[in-house]
Amino acid sequence: MRIQDAVPKAGSKKRRRRLGRGISAGQGASCGKGMRxxxxxxxxxxxxxxxxxxxPLYRRLPKLKHFTLINRKHYTTINVSQLASLPASSEVTLASLMEAGLVTSNKWPLxxxxxxxxxxxxNVKAAAFSASARAKIEAAGGSCEVLGANA
Structure with missing residues (x-):
């Protein structure tokens, strides 16, 4: 079988509608579109x-600068400058920061x-570090340990 052999069955092709050619053509005068x-x-x-x-709706809506992420990662954040008040070679976790009063919420990972x-x-244990924070902690002689996001 070739592509030229693939033709519709005999009698299966419909003739095109001839609009506005009188009532005997089936679509005379208003061509089946109603009055006016x-x-x-x-x-x-x-x-x-x-x-x-x-x-229209697409012009009534405000123009968006970006699209928000659906499942955005949330973090409890703290800066390196706030960690400077802690005693030397202490272990820093979200729980220890809550006890020290440096962080007020433990809803999200640190x-x-x-x-x-x-x-x-x-010795800092957190879910994430910025590149500059990691560099500053290690330059001061400390260590950075990445925990799981649910820790």
């Missing part, structure tokens, strides 16, 4: 989103950010 109005005119109908001249200076060696 915008949808009965030649040239089809309106474009998608047209609301009859009213300001992330350490790099704003400020640190000159005390600390």
């Amino acid at each position: 109005g915008q949808k009965s005119r030649s040239g089809g109908s309106t474009r998608p989103g047209f609301e009859g001249g009213q300001l 992330k350490i950010l790099g704003d400020g200076e640190l000159n005390v060696p600390l």
Whole structure:
């Protein structure tokens, strides 16, 4: 079988509608489009989103700068400068920061950010570190340990 052999079955092709050619053609006068109005005119109908001249929905909505992430990762954050008040070579976790009063919420996992200076060696255990925070902690002689997000 070749592509040229694939033809419709005999008698299965429908003839095209001949509009406005008298009542014997089946679609005479108004061509099955009713009496008057915008949808009965030649040239089809309106474009998608047209609301009859009213300001359409796509123009009423504000223009978005970006799309928000659906499952965004949330963190309890603290800067390196706030860790400088802790005693040297102490272990820093979310629980220890809650006890020290440096963090008020333990709803989300801990992330350490790099704003400020640190000159005390600390053993920090957190779910995430910024690159500058990791560099400052290790430069002060401390260590960074990444925990799971649910720790």
